[in-house]
Amino acid sequence: MIxxxxxxxxxxxxxxxxxxxxxxxxxxxxxVLALEDVHLEVGQAEIxxxxxxxxxxxxxxxxxxxxxxxxxxxxxELFGEPVAxxxxxxxxxxxxxxxxxxxxxxxxxxxxxxxxxxxEPGSKLFVSWRKLAAETRAITDRIGLRRDPMTLVRDLxxxxxxxxxxxxxxxxxSRLIVMDEPTSALSEAEVANLASIIRTLKSEGLSVIxxxxxxxxxxxxxxxxxxxxxxxxVGSGRVAExxxxxxxxxxxxRDVGALYGIRPIPEHGGVALExxxxxxxRTARDPHAIELIDxxxxxxxxxILGLAGLVGAGRTETARAIxxxxxxxxxxxxxxxxxVSFLGPSDAMACGIGLVPEDRKKQALFLRLAIRTNxxxxxxxxxxxxxxxxxxxxxxxxxxxxxxxxSIRMASPDQAVGNLSGGNQQKVVLARWLALRxxxxxxxxxxxxxxxxxxxEVHNLxxxxxxxxxxxxxxxxxxxxxxxxCDRIVTMREGRVTGEIARTAATQEILMSMMTAHEGxxxxxxxxx
Amino acid sequence: MTIxxxxxxxxxxxxxxxxxxxxxxxxxxxxxxxxxxxxxxAIIEPRFLSSINLFNxxxxxxxxxxxxxxxxxxxxxxxxxxxxxxxVALCGLVAAAVAKGGLQDRFTVGEGGLGYGWGxxxxxAIAVGLACGYLQGLAITRLKVPPFVVTLGGMSAFRGAxxxxxxxxxxxxxEPSFTWWGQGKIAQQVPVPVIIFLSxxxxxxxxxxxxxxxRQVYAVGGNPEAARLSGLxxxxxxxxxxxxxxxxxxxxxxVLAARLNSAEAVAGTGYELTVIAxxxxxxxxxxxxxxxxxxxxxxxxxxxVLLNGLVLMNVSSYIQQIVIGVIIVLAVxxxxxxxxxxxxx
Numbered sequence: 001m002i003x004x005x006x007x008x009x010x011x012x013x014x015x016x017x018x019x020x021x022x023x024x025x026x027x028x029x030x031x032v033l034a035l036e037d038v039h040l041e042v043g044q045a046e047i048x049x050x051x052x053x054x055x056x057x058x059x060x061x062x063x064x065x066x067x068x069x070x071x072x073x074x075x076x077e078l079f080g081e082p083v084a085x086x087x088x089x090x091x092x093x094x095x096x097x098x099x100x101x102x103x104x105x106x107x108x109x110x111x112x113x114x115x116x117x118x119x120e121p122g123s124k125l126f127v128s129w130r131k132l133a134a135e136t137r138a139i140t141d142r143i144g145l146r147r148d149p150m151t152l153v154r155d156l157x158x159x160x161x162x163x164x165x166x167x168x169x170x171x172x173x174s175r176l177i178v179m180d181e182p183t184s185a186l187s188e189a190e191v192a193n194l195a196s197i198i199r200t201l202k203s204e205g206l207s208v209i210x211x212x213x214x215x216x217x218x219x220x221x222x223x224x225x226x227x228x229x230x231x232x233x234v235g236s237g238r239v240a241e242x243x244x245x246x247x248x249x250x251x252x253x254r255d256v257g258a259l260y261g262i263r264p265i266p267e268h269g270g271v272a273l274e275x276x277x278x279x280x281x282r283t284a285r286d287p288h289a290i291e292l293i294d295x296x297x298x299x300x301x302x303x304i305l306g307l308a309g310l311v312g313a314g315r316t317e318t319a320r321a322i323x324x325x326x327x328x329x330x331x332x333x334x335x336x337x338x339x340v341s342f343l344g345p346s347d348a349m350a351c352g353i354g355l356v357p358e359d360r361k362k363q364a365l366f367l368r369l370a371i372r373t374n375x376x377x378x379x380x381x382x383x384x385x386x387x388x389x390x391x392x393x394x395x396x397x398x399x400x401x402x403x404x405x406x407s408i409r410m411a412s413p414d415q416a417v418g419n420l421s422g423g424n425q426q427k428v429v430l431a432r433w434l435a436l437r438x439x440x441x442x443x444x445x446x447x448x449x450x451x452x453x454x455x456x457e458v459h460n461l462x463x464x465x466x467x468x469x470x471x472x473x474x475x476x477x478x479x480x481x482x483x484x485x486c487d488r489i490v491t492m493r494e495g496r497v498t499g500e501i502a503r504t505a506a507t508q509e510i511l512m513s514m515m516t517a518h519e520g521x522x523x524x525x526x527x528x529x
Numbered sequence: 530m531t532i533x534x535x536x537x538x539x540x541x542x543x544x545x546x547x548x549x550x551x552x553x554x555x556x557x558x559x560x561x562x563x564x565x566x567x568x569x570x571a572i573i574e575p576r577f578l579s580s581i582n583l584f585n586x587x588x589x590x591x592x593x594x595x596x597x598x599x600x601x602x603x604x605x606x607x608x609x610x611x612x613x614x615x616x617v618a619l620c621g622l623v624a625a626a627v628a629k630g631g632l633q634d635r636f637t638v639g640e641g642g643l644g645y646g647w648g649x650x651x652x653x654a655i656a657v658g659l660a661c662g663y664l665q666g667l668a669i670t671r672l673k674v675p676p677f678v679v680t681l682g683g684m685s686a687f688r689g690a691x692x693x694x695x696x697x698x699x700x701x702x703x704e705p706s707f708t709w710w711g712q713g714k715i716a717q718q719v720p721v722p723v724i725i726f727l728s729x730x731x732x733x734x735x736x737x738x739x740x741x742x743x744r745q746v747y748a749v750g751g752n753p754e755a756a757r758l759s760g761l762x763x764x765x766x767x768x769x770x771x772x773x774x775x776x777x778x779x780x781x782x783x784v785l786a787a788r789l790n791s792a793e794a795v796a797g798t799g800y801e802l803t804v805i806a807x808x809x810x811x812x813x814x815x816x817x818x819x820x821x822x823x824x825x826x827x828x829x830x831x832x833x834v835l836l837n838g839l840v841l842m843n844v845s846s847y848i849q850q851i852v853i854g855v856i857i858v859l860a861v862x863x864x865x866x867x868x869x870x871x872x873x874x
Contacts, residue, residue, distance in 0.1 A: 323758075325757070325758060344757070344760075344762075345757060345758055345759070345760050346760035346761070346762065349760045355758060357755075357758055362752070362754060362755075363752075363754050363755055363758055364755050364758065364759075365752065365755060366747070366748055366751035366752050366755060366756075366818065367751070367752070368751055368818055368819050369747055369748070369751055369818065373744060373747070373748070377744065377748050377756075377759045377761070378759045378760050380741045380744070384741055387741075388740050388741065388742070389739050389740050389741070390739055390740065390741060390744060392739075432759070
């Protein structure tokens with residue numbers, strides 16, 4: 001603050017023309033100091049990576065910037081003017097638009113209505129639909145969203161919905177776009193497309209703050225970075241002058257070592273699961289469902305099988321069909337050679353199959369309920385008395401056992417599971433299934449949205465499970481993850497299996513070409529049409 | 530490993546400090562509000578605290594309280610049951626018909642239309658309640674019609690059935706052994722309905738808190754998709770709460786008929802409002818997955834005390850309705866506010 005007017009860009013860690021300068025920002029929530037003396041400076045036409053593990057304070061900082069929270073102390077300068085946003089609306093008017101992980105679109109309204117929501121062109125009373133469509137198209141063309149502006153958002157893929165969010169930001173003439181983990185739900189090809197859009201924005205003079213857990217994106221895309229840890233500012237600098245190891249060290253405060261060490265492919269046992277000719281057609285009721293066509297695969301005891309593919313390739317749908325969560329039209333499933341058929345997940349569970357679904361919060365957890373309830377909900381047979389009552393002593397022992405086994409960090413088992421960090425939440429879900437001693441465990445996106453430290457822990461857990469004889473099937477959009485943990489990899493594209501490869505023979509490039517087989521690597525995957 | 534430890538410490542420090550004043554107040558808000566209200570009435574009107582008046586309040590509360598216990602199960606699954614007022618009327622007429630041996634010459638039961646004792650009357654009322662609840666549960670889970678619509682239909686259909694069978698007139702004058710269940714007292718002071726209400730509350734508390742079934746109700750209400758993927762039979766749990774609601778409607782109708790020594794087709798009109806209000810004021814979330822029987826008991830008593838106090842202060846019954854309406858909205862606003870605050874932390 002002392003030398004706010006000092007125009008000395010001699011320090012080359014500072015941006016040349018900064019448009020945003022947050023200094024000494026602190027924020028306290030009841031019981032927790034979320035941010036302490038944090039700095040963030042972003043230059044004009046700069047793509048700035050904001051990095052840190054979960055709980056480092058990134059989200060809180062961004063919420064202060066966007067006006068959703070107010071800081072207890074510190075200053076924010078935008079274009080050299082001190083500002084304090086009371087509401088997100090204030091921030092938007094000043095040119096700062098934040099795109100959160102969970103989109104804020106209205107699914108049953110059109111692209112155009114979502115882009116201009118609350119600011120529809122026309123007179124005071126009536127909306128000019130023609131103008132609305134034209135203005136929307138002008139923006140969506142700029143970012144390569146080739147869709148009729150009157151398409152309902154519900155019918156778009158996740159990646160396209162994200163483009164709608166960006167279009168909305170552009171329609172507000174924003175100067176600084178903040179993106180909170182924009183790539184966590186995207187496939188590699190969609191990420192590449194988003195990256196090129198962000199570069200276009202930069203060339204138009206906009207600045208972008210980019211939060212991600214995937215460090216390779218930082219090096220591909222960003223110019224400068226800022227690292228937070230435990231709510232404190234750790235450092236910032238130019239991406240070109242650093243490397244992955246240095247950034248990880250800053251984020252976790254220690255050497256992680258080789259994140260993904262070399263692991264020999266273990267000997268594996270007999271066939272645990274065999275799926276033959278699994279086929280699932282679209283129905284009139286669900287015209288956007290992803291079809292499965294003649295999917296066959298095999299998983300062995302003690303093996304980690306990877307399922308790789310772009311978003312929409314049918315990996316999750318295959319897993320859900322095997323688990324009995326969705327019906328299928330043709331095909332057979334055999335467990336240890338015995339043919340089985342399931343009416344629902346409980347049948348699959350009785351045969352020793354478990355599924356950790358892709359969206360922890362929506363599909364796996366009861367966020368307001370206690371950790372113990374979440375952990376044991378599928379294991380009531382083990383902890384009940386007379387088949388009716390819950391034996392809380394037995395339950396406590398079970399929770400304790402898995403708390404130690406998976407080193408789940410919690411204050412008490414009676415705490416609501418929603419208060420845990422993403423990594424610990426995922427461990428609770430894994431524990432729920434491990435308690436059932438499954439023969440086959442399907443894990444869909446095991447580390448989505450969790451920090452690097454927990455990621456390594458989850459990977460080691462998956463490897464331990466396989467060692468104990470469980471057939472583990474891992475679905476992941478992150479190829480480094482697939483290559484790190486899986487022994488054998490099956491690739492899928494548009495509902496079909498396109499190939500199979502041993503990990504030792506695979507590289508990211510080989511997998512990518514298998515996942516996009518046939519028509520070559522289209523830069524944007526066609527959505528379900 | 531150090532960073533993991535500091536992270537854990539930071540997290541635990543924040544979470545372990547559960548003595549967050551706001552959280553405490555939010556949890557016991559209904560109880561605190563009840564005590565404040567009672568203190569207020571006691572100061573304004575000393576008659577309020579007399580044991581006769583207090584037992585009177587409890588007796589008035591006991592029937593809607595019984596229904597509120599069933600409604601707690603329903604609302605915990607993010608459902609609602611608007612049909613209970615009508616169902617109480619229908620079940621009450623069934624109990625009366627079985628006890629009296631017939632309905633106004635329309636049909637007779639028992640030998641020579643002499644009727645049966647209170648036991649069969651109560652069982653018949655409960656059986657009809659269970660059957661109607663099961664029907665609604667089936668419509669919700671099999672036909673995939675939202676609970677609001679199904680029970681709105683039930684509200685109309687059951688009232689129609691009651692009006693049809695009563696042919697417009699009330700049935701009154703039961704055996705003393707029948708009316709004892711609504712008018713009797715134990716130890717010269719404690720009304721029998723109060724004992725029924727509190728025993729049912731204890732039983733329901735045990736079911737929700739200590740059984741597998743109770744856990745399943747919370748899980749299905751908290752996140753039905755996660756419950757299904759954890760192997761729970763979501764449809765069965767949802768249907769079951771309407772059956773439980775039907776049971777309490779049957780039991781409540783019997784106690785009501787016993788207390789009034791009469792059953793009529795317009796009985797229970799407007800009960801759904803009072804009952805839903807009791808549950809919501811007691812802290813059960815309309816979004817499902819959160820709430821307790823203890824809260825519902827407090828919520829029921831709170832409404833009873835409020836009405837009783839207003840009567841003692843000679844406030845018109847029209848104004849009482851306005852007060853109840855405002856309080857429901859405030860209770861839900863409080864729930865939403867508390868939730869948004871939790872999310873911020």
